[in-house]
Amino acid sequence: MDEALLRTLTPTVIGILVRRGADFAAAEDAVQDALVEAVRAWPGDPPRDPKGWLVTVAWRKFLDAVRADASRRHREVRVDAEPVPGPVEGEDDTLQLYFLCAHPSLTPASAVALTLRAVGGLTTRQIAEAYLVPEATMAQRISRAKRTVAEVRFDQPGDVATVLRVLYLVFNEGYSGDVDLAGEAIRLTRQLAAAIDHEEVAGLLALMLLHHARRPARTGPDGRLVPLAEQDRSRWNTRLIAEGVEVLQRALARDRLGEFQAQAAIAALHADAPAAEETDWVQIVEWYDELVRLTGSPVARLNRAVAVGEADGARSGLAALATLDPALPRYTAVAAYLHERDGDVVTAARLYAEAARSAASLAERDHLTRQAARLNARLSR
Incomplete structure (x- = not known):
């Protein structure tokens, strides 16, 4: 059973059902039912056309659900007959599905859950375990999210920035349960990059790759955190670093700088240093200046204070820190480091x-x- 293939096909199949007339919630439920059927049937009898098989089974599941619901019997839905056998639609609605799952009317938590379920193809149980909440709680969250976007037209324009923030939220959750959310976020961002030519999508992908490359060195054998300066850089994934730098360079060449490109540039400078003491902190401060200009983010200002402390000395870092709100997360830890x-x-x-x-x-x-x-x-x- 190729779980990666199933996850890749999930948003495409949902999009096809929606385009045929199913509402989003019904289409998503039908596809999840079809995925369960695939897990049961494919190991013994794998289909020649997995996408066509999923579309056919999901459509039948949708028809069964509509016909079993008395309240829908008189609804004008284009479901009078099974589609004529043959190749399924070639149009890819994955991008619209991203926009729908990251709709501005959803809370960030709901948008993340719905994206993982509908675009990522994860089960409710997997998502619940990843976020350390009961499965029933996650099921309610996903159901509420689906109801919220039920009336949103599938062809409405979406907001790329909102989608990217949802994917970044997924990435930052890291790993728990049996789902590697960082890896899942990278997969979904790759998928988005294939569907849309956008410099900030590339910037986010580069940022994820560069951060993920350092993952093996972030904790010691006993599970303790290892600060960046103390990490064994021979454990960094050079293949991911090279890919991240290449993706970032192509994005920066378009001269439309965004916050994820700026963050990725900072990560690339850290990755480029053979040792912590060889880090180009002056350039990092310059990139933080760009990031602050783009976002005004207090977190970016806090990280900039650390970089200033490295580039110009601890006193300069403390002076930069003094302009910030002490209630900021990690403010006290940064102050401790700079005072030391x-x-x-x-x-x-x-x-x-x-x-x-x-x-x-x-x-x-x-x-x-x-x-x-x-x-x-x-x-x-």
């Missing part, structure tokens, strides 16, 4: 301990606690 770089070990130790208490994850809390303990041990000598 500036030689103020007492303040740094206190701030590391304070940052640990508000850490967003157990791994981050453990890392910050160990940083505080390391400095306190130095002070007690």
Whole structure:
């Protein structure tokens, strides 16, 4: 059973059913039923035309559901007869499906869930496990999302920026359960890049590839976080780095800079440094300047303060940090790092301990606690 093929075909088949007259929710349900049937039937009798098989079975599932629903018997739906056997429609509606699943009327959490279900082809159970919520909770979230977009016309123009933000949310979830969400986000972004010629789609794909390339070195054998400067760069995936840089260069050549291209350029400079001390921090600060200009993001300003501290010294980094809101996530951890770089070990130790208490994850809390303990041990000598 080729699960990758099923996931790739899912949005195409949903699009075909919608174009034939099914509403989105009914089409998505029918395709999920067809996928279950494929898992049962294909290992013993694989079809010559997987896409055609899925379309045929999904359409029959849709017809059965409509005919079984008394409230729909008089609805004017173009489902009077089975389509004539033969090649299925060649038009690819994948892009419109992306736009629909990332509709602005949905909450980010609902848009992510619906995208993973309808475009990614994941089951509700897989999505629930990935987000560490009960399956029933995720099923309700997906059902509400489908109801929300039920009246949205399939041919309405969509917002690429919204789609990219949804995919970036998926990527940042990383890995949990039996679904690698980072890998799934890369697959879906590749699919989107094939459907639309857009420099920011390429920028996001490059950013994902460059970040994903460092994944094997991000944690030690004991599961502890390994900061970028301390990572074993021989464990970085050079193939993904080369691909990410190539995708980014093509996007930048179009001279229409966007936030994901700027972030990818920063990631590429980190990837290009053979060792942490050889990082081109001056260029990184320049790219953060572009990112701040494009987005005004407080998080970008916070990361810029770190880069300024590396390029111009800890005092300059602390001066940049002082212009920001101390309530920002990771502000205290950044302050601790810069104070340590500036030689103020007492303040740094206190701030590391304070940052640990508000850490967003157990791994981050453990890392910050160990940083505080390391400095306190130095002070007690």
